[in-house]
Amino acid sequence: MSNTDFVLAIEDLTVSFDGFKAVDGLNMYIDHNELHVVIGPNGAGKTTVLDLICGKTKSSSGSIKFKNRELTKMPEHQIVRAGVGRKFQTPSIYENLTVYQNLEVSYPAGRSVWGSLTFKRTDEVIERVNKIAAEVLLTDLLQTEAALLSHGQKQWLEIGMLLMQDPELLMLDEPVAGMSAKERDQTADLLKRICQNRSMLVIEHDMEFVKQIAHKVTVLHQGKILAAGTMDKIQANEKVIEVYLGH
Numbered sequence: 612m613s614n615t616d617f618v619l620a621i622e623d624l625t626v627s628f629d630g631f632k633a634v635d636g637l638n639m640y641i642d643h644n645e646l647h648v649v650i651g652p653n654g655a656g657k658t659t660v661l662d663l664i665c666g667k668t669k670s671s672s673g674s675i676k677f678k679n680r681e682l683t684k685m686p687e688h689q690i691v692r693a694g695v696g697r698k699f700q701t702p703s704i705y706e707n708l709t710v711y712q713n714l715e716v717s718y719p720a721g722r723s724v725w726g727s728l729t730f731k732r733t734d735e736v737i738e739r740v741n742k743i744a745a746e747v748l749l750t751d752l753l754q755t756e757a758a759l760l761s762h763g764q765k766q767w768l769e770i771g772m773l774l775m776q777d778p779e780l781l782m783l784d785e786p787v788a789g790m791s792a793k794e795r796d797q798t799a800d801l802l803k804r805i806c807q808n809r810s811m812l813v814i815e816h817d818m819e820f821v822k823q824i825a826h827k828v829t830v831l832h833q834g835k836i837l838a839a840g841t842m843d844k845i846q847a848n849e850k851v852i853e854v855y856l857g858h
């Protein structure tokens with residue numbers, strides 16, 4: 612498989628902060644419909660990798676190709692428009708708006724070129740809001756103010772807001788942190804479902820959850836890859852047990 616066949620191809624990616632290499636010569640590839648999880652100890656560089664992909668942090672060297680387009684020189688908004696969605700750890704939803712309104716305002720503006728077709732556009736938006744609400748288990752709460760949602764439901768709403776833009780690559784930073792066991796299991800099902808027509812890159816510390824969702828796992832340590840492969844392989848890896856899983 613050549614690089615061009617991957618949704619995301621990261622090669623030799625490095626970023627230095629005052630001489631400290633937070634990410635150091637990273638190579639990583641993500642396929643269509645792949646759910647890829649990055650694990651590793653605190654400070655390993657996991658969040659920095661997501662920051663580099665979404666353009667929040669600029670690399671010192673190396674390449675990030677998304678559907679064969681180089682992202683390292685693109686501004687953040689252009690990377691979003693290219694089809695990369697990213698959710699941070701703390702939800703950024705509009706607490707005083709309803710679930711419906713939160714999803715509605717996330718519909719990408721200007722997608723329909725014909726301004727005069729407002730009526731059709733509205734139908735299109737309503738249909739999409741309902742579809743996404745079902746996907747993120749919020750159909751019964753569409754008219755509820757977002758402030759009244761549980762912590763887990765707020766996380767799902769934010770995932771839904773990202774799905775409104777139909778990203779081909781969705782990146783999530785610790786999506787189940789602070790969730791109940793039940794919400795965690797529901798989130799695993801939810802992610803497996805939404806991954807059926809997109810690729811996902813997830814950072815997570817909860818190994819039970821990783822086991823449930825990961826197609827492939829990359830273990831980062833001090834900005835470098837310590838191991839990569841299936842969860843079964845990773846769990847049996849001596850170096851990974853020593854540096855991370857054994858703690």
Ligand SMILES: Nc1ncnc2c1ncn2[C@@H]1O[C@H](COP(=O)(O)OP(=O)(O)OP(=O)(O)O)[C@@H](O)[C@H]1O
Pocket residue numbers: 628633651652653654655656657658659660
């Ligand atoms: N903008 C920055 N300036 C300076 N140092 C930074 C910057 N961003 C990250 N770092 C450093 O890079 C290293 C990697 O941080 P990062 O947040 O990517 O780790 P992480 O693997 O996500 O850790 P955690 O699991 O704790 O979230 C840390 O030592 C951090 O202090």
